[in-house]
Amino acid sequence: MNLSGRLALGTMLPVVVTLLAVAFVHGTASPGLLLAAGAIGAALALVMAVMIGRSLATPLDRVTWVVERLSRGETVAMPSGGDRETARGALAELSATLGTRQSLLEKTVESIRDPVVVADHAGAVVIINAAARRLLGVDPGFNILTGIRTFRCYCADGETAMPIPEMPLARALAGEEVDDLELIVKPWPEQPGVRLLANARTLRDDAGKLRGAVSVLHDITARRHAHQALVESEQMAQAIVRTALDAFVQTDQDGVILDWSAQAEVLTGWTRSDAVGRKVVELVFPEELRDAHRQRIAKFLQEIAAGGMGMRYESAALHRDGHQFLVEVSLSALRCGDGYVINAFVRDVTQRRMAQEQLIQAQKMEAVGQLTGGIAHDFNNMLTVITGTIEILADGVKDTPQLASIAKLISDAADRGAQLTSSLLAFARKQPLQPTKTDVNGLIGDVVRLLSQTLGSQIVIRAELGRDAWLAFVDRSQLSAALVNLAINARDAMPDGGTLTFATRNIQLGIPDAVARGVERAGDHLVIEVRDTGVGISPPHLEKIFDPFFSTKEVGQGTGLGLSMVFGFVKQTGGGIEVLSEEGQGTTFRIYLPKADGTAPHPVEEGDQPIRGGDETILCVEDDDKIREYVTGQLESLGYTVLVAANADAALEIVDRGAAFDLLFTDIVMPGRMNGRQLAETLMAGRPTLRVLFTSGYSDGALPKQARPGHGIPLLAKPYRRGELARMLRRCLDLAVDVQGDPLPLPYSVQADLERFLRENPPDKT
Template sequence: MNLSGRLAVGMMLPVVTLLVTLGFIHGVTWPGMALAGGAVAVVLMTAELIARSLSRTPAQLVRAAEALSRGQQVPTPGGNDETAQLAATLAELSAQLGSRQHLLEKTVESIRDPVVVADEHAMIVIVNAAARRLYGVEPGFDTLTGVRTFQNYYADGTTEMPIADTPMARALRGENIDDFELIVKPLPPQPAVYLVVNARPLRDDAGNLRGAVIVLHDVTAQRQAHQALVESEQMAQAIVRTALDAFVQTDQDGIVLDWSPQAETLTGWTRSEAVGCRVVELVFPEELRVAHRQRITRFLQEAAGGGMGMRYETASVHRDGHRFQVEVSLNALRRGDGWIINSFVRDVTQRRIAEEQLIQAQKTESLGRLTGGIAHDFNNMLTVITGTVEILADGVKDNPQLAAIAKLISDAADRGAQLTSSLLAFARKQPLQPAETDVNDLIGEVVRLLSQTLGSQTEIRTELNRSAWLAFVDRGQLGAALVNLAINARDAMPEGGTLTFATRNVQLGIPDAVAHGVERAGDHLVIEVADTGTGISPSHLEKIFDPFFSTKEVGQGTGLGLSMVFGFVKQSGGGIEVRSEQGSGTVFRIYLPKADGTAQRAAEEDDQPVRGGDETVLCVEDDPTIRDYVTGQLESLGYKVLVAANADAALEIVNRGTAFDLLFTDIVMPGSMNGRQLADTLMAGRPALRVLFTSGYSDGALPAQQGRGGHGIPLLTKPYRRSELARTLRRCLDLQVDFQGDPVPQPYSVQPDLERFLRENPPEKS
């Protein structure tokens, strides 16, 4: 039965009830029944009309409610006043809901973060503009089975995320998703997007799942900034780890925050030990700590006023207690109310040593030029004195008084020659004749000499390495240097003591060579001369190699001994250093370059009588006094003499075809070439020419390893006596050479080899 039928029946029931009641009361008659039937018919007809009229309005209301549930506009149905009022209410509610839905849609659309709403069937019903741009989907897209133009990845960026693990799928299963990280990679060329996702399931009042909503927050910019910060931090850490300088970071109170591997190497403190400690207590000497704190306070004040940084040098102390010099570069960074101080620290100890050596070398060079020039003129004058005093002594030998005076002149000339030799040694201008020298053998000779002169209070010990290398050095000058050091050691032990000579081999790298002041890295022989004397005070230690510096009383020393040793060692390509403490003795170490080959025995002094000859000598000497003297000496020995004042004059004599047997030339001469260059020019066309050099001041004109073919050119150093001149000339002229200038081999003898073998392998003492 429809609504109108139910309404008719409902209206008829009261009428029928009334009629039955009247019939039972008054009695039932046919006219009464007819009357009653007519009344029922009228009631039924009236009820039907009323029911039909009323049924139209509720149907329209039902349809309006259904449209309202779908968000559609509701039409206004007709009817009675109550019905019209109900319809108007429904229409107003429809308008309000439509406005609110439109506002909701606009709100979701305007959200910058992607928002997606799906129903319980995983179909998208709401997707805002940000989500459409990101995923490229529209309402109606199936989030579980739809064809995707993107791919979700886990936070690692490499592992693909299954659809079942996506936040939407999990929310549709009833899960709550909070701050879930994922990466969305759209089709190229669109870049990947880093997202943080929150998702919730949607339920009705009865708790039934009706869908899900997800909100995605784009954190790409933050991730990129964070990654850039991480990479920047990694780069900074890499720079700190690989930097040559040590890196130390502290707060404004000096508490260590960071400590690089280089800082560990430089200071000896590990990072775990240093972090959290005060840097001033770790690496600064106690007497410098207050000054360091004051410096940092001033630096932070300057940094607060816009200062850029600070650089300074200071002494530092290693964990093991030894001190070294460092250069520190500071900069400060603000952190909250405080400061972070970054320090780069560099060890400059070797650089300071090199600079001090350079200063010493420059000072020595200046003094050397002065003393060398003086010594040159002195040697020329002494050559005349020492040469003529022999003639004078020979002439007055029958007069004891005059003979004594001649001896005084000779002794004074010898002392003058020693003085100029010391000056030239200090200035590194003396002519040296280096050779491969067995230093152990030389020290043995020096010890035998000293044992007779130092006295019984001085004990002499030797600690010689039997495998000690040969040294390339002037044997005579080295012997004089060792004697000089030994005499100084004796003077430092007035009550007696122990003097020790030691040798050892050492290989020096470049930093060690610089530290020890030698010319080049490589193999060196070390000679140590140590005493147990009073030592040297720190104030004197810096000056002991200066010429004329002496701590002895006036008249007890010239102050040239150690300067001579210093100059000789430096000229030989080696280095010398001294270690001393007052009351603890002194140790001198001499570093000499290793020689290659077998030691050459020093030539024995010729004790035979003076011999002259009848050969022709080309004498080249720029000093007229020396030239006249030498000419007279040569002629007195029977030689024919060709005299030239310089190299140009000598070449003129040679170019005229004048024959001569030996070139006797000074090395240092004015003009177009010096004596060495003259000899080279003449020997180029005449290899067998015999040459004898003379000089009291080579000034670098004579190379350390001078020579030709198979033998070196002899050198007669000024001042010299007539006997030395005669013997050296005969040694040059009597040497047999072939047409190439090489010495003619003499009959073979095993004696030199036997002597060398015995030196290198001394018999064991029983």
């Protein structure tokens, strides 16, 4: 029912009630009259109510019509006459209500932290909150479509300028709805951009007519920076994994592989596609170590749950091709949901472990060397007296067989003592060496001829010598002793007979190969292989074969110094030695020797040359009284004039007195402020042509390493016999030198070669 109907109904009810009351009061009306009167009254009341309602409703309906038009922004003429006051009152009330609501709306929009902009259908800003004013620098009334702006809008790339028609509010005014459009706004050209996520909607009235648009902007700059930082961090992490020298393996807490770097592929031989999804324990750990690995990971996760940081350990790993190697694993874990992700960096430390073992071996040899050297000096001094004087005694009793036999026993025992000391010094790398350019193929030929007569007919000796084998820079006599020692060990490993093979070849070692083989320097080397077909060496014994006094032979059948002597000699030469052996499959020793430059000189054949003395004057410097007495007697018996000094200071006093002499024969290790080498250098500074012969039972590094072959330092190792002393003296005294003390080359003679050929190929006796 509309407003007019409700007013008519309200005025009709009082009229009807009045007529009914008059009729009942006079009591004269008949029922018919009353009914008629009631009908008439009702009719009249109805007519009056309608008239009154219309008179009252008309102004109100007009006011309502005016307000509705005004609310839609239409222009309406104000009513005239009595309706003006009614309209003004209604308008005032409506205006107050609308003002309250608009104020509440503006305060709400103003308090929003995101920028909000409302424009009318023409593009003029009607509402803009504080956040939008700060960002855009505009106020209400600014035309978003045509206004001159200080801010600049760019697409999401931050470089492409965004045209005005493509801006979110402009698109909404064109009737388009915009969702999550990313753009960048720079309030001023020199200020950094603000990255925004824009949404825009059109505003329409009940009739569907466009009245304006609203745009809400959300600042996502910090979120984008955080996302970019996360992306860069992830990229950095991936770059670290890609460029790391160590292999990277990622697994879940059950050991299933999630990630597998390129370095892991190189390290293990398994590709990423092969590895991902498989359990790491089954892929790269030997079967006997898998239970231990599972227990280690379980313990690691417990420690991580309790606040631990990580774990580092070493373990054997299995390559795809089946060989094992040693790795160092560094573990860390990250919480992921209800479980953990385990990150592992894996490094091959096989070479490092070998280097550590070599260092331990070197330290062990150094300790033995220090012990041996301290003993060897005094022991060799005593042996020098014994071996020297026993020759005199043997010569004196040569006509008495019983005493001659005793003298020989003493001499043999002294030789064995000297050999024992020499072996210990060789193992400790303390023996004085005389390395020269050596034709190893020729030397092996001599060794083979010697062994063919001593090893027995059940041992077949073969030589596989490289035709282009390089010369080696090595002590010839020590190398011969080492090869004979290896050959004797091979014979003992083949009690029922077998084959012994000597082979040579050239090899170039890089730094990793040199380190792996324990060679002093990378470069060109000559390899000597000594192979047998014997019983082989068990793994436990293989680790100890170079230890001093280690032997698997029965007591009394060996000193246990043979292989240790070979090892020490090779290492002192600057080479390396390795052994390969399996039980029942024989053994192979490989000796790596440094290559020598040029051609090898022909070795001097000492043979049984007669002992020859001289009449020169010799300055003999020896700190041991017994040896000094013995050496003086030997030198005088050879015809030399001897000047004797107990130490370097005494020798310098003799020189300062102007005493003339032809050769300095001095011990190397002596007490006092100057050793034998320093004494020689002092004297040679003023006399470059002075001949010098050193002697020592243990030089303790007092002699420098040999430089070029042919320019070595003459050394007579203790203990020595009278014949060796005589030959070394004549070799030094007969050597022609220039004014600088350098040897003069002598004319080459084929006599030595001819004599050697005749000895090796004696003419047939007829």
